[in-house]
Amino acid sequence: MWRRATSLSSLIFSSSRRPLRDQQGAYSLKAWEFFCAEPFKGEGCLSKEKNLFITFVLGGPGSGKGTQCAKIVENFGYTHLSAGELLRQEIASNSEDGAVILDMIKEGKIVPSEMTVKLLKKEMESCDNGKFLIDGFPRNEENRIAFEQIIGAEPNSVLFFDCPEEEMIKRVLNRNEGRVDDNIDTIRKRLKVFAASHYPVIEYYSKKGKLYKIDAIGTEDEIFERVRPVFAACKGAH
Ligand SMILES: Nc1ncnc2c1ncn2[C@@H]1O[C@H](COP(=O)(O)OP(=O)(O)OP(=O)(O)O)[C@@H](O)[C@H]1O
Numbered sequence: 750m751w752r753r754a755t756s757l758s759s760l761i762f763s764s765s766r767r768p769l770r771d772q773q774g775a776y777s778l779k780a781w782e783f784f785c786a787e788p789f790k791g792e793g794c795l796s797k798e799k800n801l802f803i804t805f806v807l808g809g810p811g812s813g814k815g816t817q818c819a820k821i822v823e824n825f826g827y828t829h830l831s832a833g834e835l836l837r838q839e840i841a842s843n844s845e846d847g848a849v850i851l852d853m854i855k856e857g858k859i860v861p862s863e864m865t866v867k868l869l870k871k872e873m874e875s876c877d878n879g880k881f882l883i884d885g886f887p888r889n890e891e892n893r894i895a896f897e898q899i900i901g902a903e904p905n906s907v908l909f910f911d912c913p914e915e916e917m918i919k920r921v922l923n924r925n926e927g928r929v930d931d932n933i934d935t936i937r938k939r940l941k942v943f944a945a946s947h948y949p950v951i952e953y954y955s956k957k958g959k960l961y962k963i964d965a966i967g968t969e970d971e972i973f974e975r976v977r978p979v980f981a982a983c984k985g986a987h
Pocket residue numbers: 808809810811812813814815816817833885920921923924925965966967968969972
């Protein structure tokens with residue numbers, strides 16, 4: 750089941766911003782319960798130590814994940830963790846893992862999950878905020894399962910920025926941030942990897958009713974107005 754972000758805009762809030770039970774249809778109540786569900790708390794896991802509220806932010810290369818995450822942080826007080834950015838920082842640290850990661854990023858390949866989740870875990874543990882936007886992760890089923898096992902938590906919601914390939918290519922080629930993977934050869938490889946690996950992840954969260962598919966075509970502000978209702982629904986609950 751794909752959730753459409755815009756359908757949440759019909760939620761009616763009381764002064765405490767809780768949806769009014771008697772004015773809501775079953776759908777809205779379900780949305781509220783889902784957003785505000787207690788985080789998963791397994792033995793010895795990060796979520797046992799602090800209340801976590803996690804949103805995974807997915808989409809192809811250049812679909813606008815980082816751009817929209819910055820707006821969500823500004824408006825809703827999340828901590829943004831970009832898996833790609835953490836991997837690039839690891840490269841810059843000249844660690845042993847960094848050398849392996851660089852080779853994989855140049856080829857547009859997915860780094861072994863253990864390395865990526867280790868970096869995410871370190872950031873999550875050192876952060877006072879429990880509200881995380883995890884951008885560019887999970888890229889495949891291996892990433893997803895490793896996160897569940899190592900962090901001991903599931904996302905509360907998942908955003909998927911749906912963008913046509915030609916638009917993603919155009920955006921990445923115009924990005925101009927000096928990334929080693931922002932060239933046409935690597936972009937084509939990244940798009941192939943994305944096409945081959947993202948679907949099972951999307952499908953998994955869709956079946957769990959956690960997926961919000963966002964049309965990623967339009968201006969940055971137009972897209973954010975599609976994202977806003979997803980987060981506005983639970984503002985004040987944390
Ligand atoms: N709606 C938009 N319209 C046009 N350009 C955009 C839009 N959103 C973002 N951009 C630009 O497109 C480029 C890619 O955006 P962004 O870095 O947010 O994508 P991303 O999904 O994080 O990509 P990656 O997976 O490669 O990190 C950036 O230069 C950004 O400024």
